[in-house]
Amino acid sequence: MRVASLFKIALAVLFAASASHAAEAGDPEKGKIVYSKCKGCHQIGEGAVDRIGPHLNAVFGRRAAAHDGFAYSKSMQRAGVDGLIWTAKTLDAYIENPRALVSKTRMSFRGMDDPEDRANLLAYLRAFSDDPSNLPEAEPTARGTDHDLDPEILALQGDPDYGEYLSSECVTCHQADGSAEGIPSITQWPEEDFVVAMHAYKRKLRPHPVMQMMAGRLNDEEIAALAAFFKDLQ
Structure with missing residues (x-):
């Protein structure tokens, strides 16, 4: 048409x-x-x-x-x-x-x-999509997160050694060498991006159910530690 x-x-x-x-x-x-x-x-x-x-x-x-x-x-x-x-x-x-x-x-x-x-x-x-009468769509799977995260959380200085200890579950899916074959790389992510993303999973603003579960187990210091570890991972 x-x-x-x-x-x-x-x-x-x-x-x-x-x-x-x-x-x-x-x-x-x-x-x-x-x-x-x-x-x-x-x-x-x-x-x-x-x-x-x-x-x-x-x-x-x-x-x-x-x-x-x-x-x-x-x-x-x-x-x-x-x-x-x-x-x-x-x-x-x-x-x-x-x-x-x-x-x-x-x-x-x-x-x-x-x-x-x-x-x-x-x-x-x-009006330029396949079924313009289908309003409203399903509930959102992601919402804005950067600007309402507590600045004190973003200011936490993570311990990369502790992050390495915590990372074993992460690297069962995310490749430590930074390759991204179907699963996005998290190697050398800026720390703020990592922290914002993980807290979005904790709050179920980002949609992946496994990541929601994994992030839900972590406290603020652990997320900061993981961010510090993956930021410099070669």
């Missing part, structure tokens, strides 16, 4: 919804205006191609970093392997503060504070 036809059908479905549902889903016509903030890097619609950022057709329901042919950052690739799926909730978190959800993302956009603008933008983007 042509994308233009799909968009027309999407608009009809969205405007046929109840007033309360429309408020929740956002207004795609207003979202088209908000999209002007995105179009310098992203194209959408019929004939859209990758530019500085990937095109945004069919982004809903897609795993992060799964669009073939685009060179994603390592952080975005890790998020995809970790299980991040683009839904209304996760896209909302990413648009609000990109680096809070995917640290070290190459997207230079600072974020969009206004929740109504985000809802409208998402309604517009949703």
Whole structure:
């Protein structure tokens, strides 16, 4: 089906919804205006191609970093392997503060504070995905985490020797040599990124159930120690 036809059908479905549902889903016509903030890097619609950022057709329901042919950052690739799926909730978190959800993302956009603008933008983007009437999507599997983590936790100085002692369970899955064959590498991760990620698992903001269980066993000092060990692991 042509994308233009799909968009027309999407608009009809969205405007046929109840007033309360429309408020929740956002207004795609207003979202088209908000999209002007995105179009310098992203194209959408019929004939859209990758530019500085990937095109945004069919982004809903897609795993992060799964669009073939685009060179994603390592952080975005890790998020995809970790299980991040683009839904209304996760896209909302990413648009609000990109680096809070995917640290070290190459997207230079600072974020969009206004929740109504985000809802409208998402309604517009949703019209270019496979099933635009399917709103809202499932509960989010990841949310922003960087900026609400206690600074005292980030300031902890971990003991790398203790981290090495604790790392035996980590390296049963993550390769100590830094290779990433289906499982993302954690070797030479910046300490802050490591700590933020592990606390996101503890709080079940990141989706991997095994990592949630593993992180849940660790206290703040142990996480800091692991971060210090893996930061300098060659």
